[in-house]
Amino acid sequence: MKAAIYKEIGKIEIEEVSNPVLTDDEVLLRVEVVGICGTDIKTYKRGHPLFRPPCILGHEVVGTVVKVNTVADNELLGRKFAIPPYLGCGECEFCKKGFSELCRNKIWINGAFVEYLVVPTGLIRRTMAEVDMEINDAIATLTEPLACVIHGIERIKPREQERILVIGAGPMGILASILLRNRNNQVFLSEINENRLALAQTMKFETINVNMVSLTDFSSKMGKFDHIIVANDSTDAVIEAFNCVKPGGKIELFGGMSRSSRLSIDPYYIHYDEIDLIGSFGFSDQDFRNAFQELKIHQNMYVKLITGEFNLNEIEKAFQAAANPSNLKIVVRIS
Ligand SMILES: [Zn+2]
Ligand SMILES: [Zn+2]
Numbered sequence: 001m002k003a004a005i006y007k008e009i010g011k012i013e014i015e016e017v018s019n020p021v022l023t024d025d026e027v028l029l030r031v032e033v034v035g036i037c038g039t040d041i042k043t044y045k046r047g048h049p050l051f052r053p054p055c056i057l058g059h060e061v062v063g064t065v066v067k068v069n070t071v072a073d074n075e076l077l078g079r080k081f082a083i084p085p086y087l088g089c090g091e092c093e094f095c096k097k098g099f100s101e102l103c104r105n106k107i108w109i110n111g112a113f114v115e116y117l118v119v120p121t122g123l124i125r126r127t128m129a130e131v132d133m134e135i136n137d138a139i140a141t142l143t144e145p146l147a148c149v150i151h152g153i154e155r156i157k158p159r160e161q162e163r164i165l166v167i168g169a170g171p172m173g174i175l176a177s178i179l180l181r182n183r184n185n186q187v188f189l190s191e192i193n194e195n196r197l198a199l200a201q202t203m204k205f206e207t208i209n210v211n212m213v214s215l216t217d218f219s220s221k222m223g224k225f226d227h228i229i230v231a232n233d234s235t236d237a238v239i240e241a242f243n244c245v246k247p248g249g250k251i252e253l254f255g256g257m258s259r260s261s262r263l264s265i266d267p268y269y270i271h272y273d274e275i276d277l278i279g280s281f282g283f284s285d286q287d288f289r290n291a292f293q294e295l296k297i298h299q300n301m302y303v304k305l306i307t308g309e310f311n312l313n314e315i316e317k318a319f320q321a322a323a324n325p326s327n328l329k330i331v332v333r334i335s
Pocket of ligand 2: 247
């Protein structure tokens with residue numbers, strides 16, 4: 001079968017590899033479509049400690065079950081699912097508390113830019129995100145990133161009508177904004193890239209162009225925000241967020257920052273203003289199921305995120321497009 005092998009920074013090549021072999025608690029998936037994630041792009045552009053070449057990237061996957069190894073799994077044959085890239089073990093202290101994103105024994109899938117992928121049956125059975133006639137399969141690849149967004153918003157627990165600032169109008173920032181708007185929050189999206197600002201405006205979001213006005217100036221004139229989600233990797237944005245959030249509000253580090261980053265924060269805000277600085281990473285089984293339902297209900301809103309579709313042979317072109325900030329989400333059609 002064909003696989004897209006990440007060979008080195010800036011280089012992915014299609015190669016012929018042997019077909020995967022199934023064990024009893026796995027099924028074989030014919031991969032249909034895979035979304036390119038921010039992590040994939042970072043790895044392609046500058047390397048990643050967890051994904052060292054040669055390896056296969058891709059984890060936002062929709063595929064059809066084409067082979068099973070037990071009679072009990074026959075019912076899955078021919079059905080198409082959005083697959084979570086990992087699930088918690090279900091048995092450790094974190095999984096038992098419902099924090100499966102913190103599980104240290106997660107079950108992971110392999111890289112999905114391949115024609116056929118082996119998937120532990122449990123990942124399908126615990127989420128059952130079946131891509132039927134009611135949902136487009138390219139949109140269903142957004143289940144994983146939207147699950148991460150749902151997880152982040154669950155950790156803030158905003159009330160209806162609260163004003164929320166999302167810093168960064170990349171795919172994750174836009175996903176968060178659509179979801180918050182659907183939940184009746186007032187959303188403001190700040191961004192530095194003009195193309196992304198224009199895209200956010202076509203989606204009728206209130207935007208703040210930080211080339212023209214600082215967030216501190218904007219919030220002192222227009223009012224502070226109840227909560228702020230930092231959906232990029234800028235430590236400066238986090239520090240500035242403290243000037244812009246109301247007492248009692250939450251600032252969430254939603255974007256991953258490098259290990260060498262440091263934050264220097266005035267503890268006055270945390271003590272006297274009771275501002276919480278919180279983080280969010282990954283998703284639980286329930287977040288994944290909720291994300292799939294949300295996509296089904298509001299497909300017409302989320303479809304705008306997908307700004308390009310390529311086939312497997314064009315994988316390098318797809319990555320170059322995904323790395324261009326004029327695009328939001330790029331998907332790769334495998335079969
Ligand atoms: Zn992802
Ligand atoms: Zn666990």
